[in-house]
Amino acid sequence: MKKVMMGNHAISYGATLSRVQVISAYPITPQTQVVELLSEIVADQKLKAEFIKVESEHSAMAACIGASSAGARAFTATSAQGLALMHELLHWAAGARLPIVMADVNRAMAPPWTIWTDQNDSLSQRDTGWMQFYCQSNQEVLDSVIMAYKVAEKVLMPAMIVLDAFSLSHTYETVDIPDQALVDRYLPPFDFKYKLDVNDPHTYGGLTTPDWYMEFRIKMHEAMDQALVEIKKEAVEFEKVFGRRYDPVEPYMTEDADIVLVTSGTAASTARFAVDQMRRKGKRVGNLRVRTLRPFPFADIREHLKNAKKIAIIDRNISYGYHGIFAQEIKSALYGHSKAPVFNFIAGLGGRDIFPETIMNIVADVKKMKKPEQDLYWVEVKR
Amino acid sequence: MKPTLPLDELMSPGHLACQGCGAGIAMRTSLKALGHDTMFTFPACCWTVIDGPFPYSCLELPLLHMAFEATAATASGIKAAMRALGKDKTTICGWAGDGGTFDIGIQALSGAAERNDDIFYFCYDNEAYMNTGIQRSGATPYGAWTTTTPVKHFKKEVKKSIDDIVAAHKVPYQATASVAYPEDLYKKLVKAKEIRGFKFIHILAPCPPGWKARPEDTVKLARLAVQTGIFPVYEVEAGKYAQTMKTPSRKPVLEYLKLQGRFKHLKEEDVAEIQKIVDLRYAELEKRFQG
């Protein structure tokens, strides 16, 4: 069934179709509609789930950890400050190997107070052991929730669905809501082998000495490697059932491109539009969208950037005193594999729009330069 | 004589509690009442260590170790899952120390109490951060030495009244207990198990190293705390207070204080001050006991 909906509601429908059993959430702009719709769906008994309306994001994640440990499919959604408040427990969820799925509406961090988008909130959680999927459409948001549970429950690692504040969260798009029967066929019920069980009691997460701590970290790392394999497998499986495909990276006209833009989130769909415009004028430009930041698709990135003569990475984030964070990641993937100069552009922080013209100007700038003269370029700033 | 408590043990020996640990008695007694259809979550606390290192545990019940401030919310999450999975009968317990309850975990505690989530919240209170080496907490009483309230600057603030804070949430059941009276604790838990909603159990659990007391005095101290009125033992059921261990003639607080090195620096006037604090608090409670 097709319906016009905001990105936040796409999350709610994704969670509902995934038959989540415990929802625990705290309101934060711009995530609120996610939990509002879910509250209604649960109250109307259209979804058989427990909804705990907690007193903080920290408790939201704590309750998800409790619920998931007890064997329930658990869900939450948050943004920015809320995600930061959860930080400690993001490590906990991953370390406890709980396949919790969470939506994070990308909002810039305060101060100063802001509610608009950028990626510094989710990227600050990069090393917590959560998979991260950066979405570019409301359809992808809905689909990703379902796919994320499939992968997370296979490898026992949590997953974060990331969408831009307002440019997705509050933007209405046509979304195909898949049939419940199809989703049920695709996503089996969560059957957790390591759940809290009075008939087979175990303690989880107890004190672990240096003798074994590291080995459990290897296991997490290997689970993430396996997650990449599963994400690719599920891209195919999902397409078979639903007719839509989501790969860890999405190339667009990269094969013959002299300049390849690397983007994520909604900046990627803008970039594609800009690429079309530029192609019409005969410019050999392509775009590579990074959908999956963790696990990081090293090989795919190398493959799709191997023909690029110049690479322009647009980061809607900044690691102060360093570069954009996607730029760091991609440069490390290319090290020793590519001689193409890498240009890093910081754009759209705190919700500043990234227009097609913004991207075309970036390409024009890159065209003029042989190699980057600066470590990074701030885009459309008032100097 | 017949044992006054069930013989079944759901806590194995071999755990890592210090000699004479009050928290050990608190757990052992509680488990006898809670029984095998019970799950726990612990935050960081002495019991994180007592339980034992990977791959061991002294509990024969499912247990989820969790972050310091998350006890109540985690228990709420476990409960929600059990309800969703159709296993609503299982008793879900958060089990935290005083630091995890009075201080860092109070927000989650308040949240779960306000939502009236159907869980037990246990606070075994040894009146300081003992696991990290005896630092003062909101539960440390006036006059006590800790490593962060050294003798020269002993604790000048009174113990936070966590029971009143919980009572302000109008929870269906709450009780205080002392490890010196295991039958009283047992009875309260057996009763509370049948009550739906939030249950708060606050157990005074003396700590020999932290209180600088002899390990053999643990039970004696837990008893004196009640007999002096320092730690009145009562329950509140649907708002109605009842003193379950009566203390018609209270002993002077000095009898309790003098057995503990953490109070040995106190001068006569300090002891008098403590007596005053205790008397005031006791009078306040007494009014509630009398309805």
Next chain:
Amino acid sequence: MAKDRKKIEFQKLGELPPMVQSLRSMAANPTGSWRTLKPVIDPANCIQCTICWKFCPDAAIDWVDDNPAINLDFCKGCGICAEECPKKCIAMVKEGK
């Protein structure tokens, strides 16, 4: 979890569960070696009141055939049993004598 007294000896990564999970009881950890004083019950004076059993923080006193039996594999020698015994029939005796 079996009350197995055997220690678990993992050799390598593949033997571990995915997350830290307990697989044995702490009964594999005899804490009797912590003890410097050993409780000795004088059965002639014991009135089987169960007080020593009830207050043991270590579950190291078993109640066997209506009598307390101290499990010296685990008793840490705290002395609560001796202190609380109403008949004073438990003596704390120095270890190694």
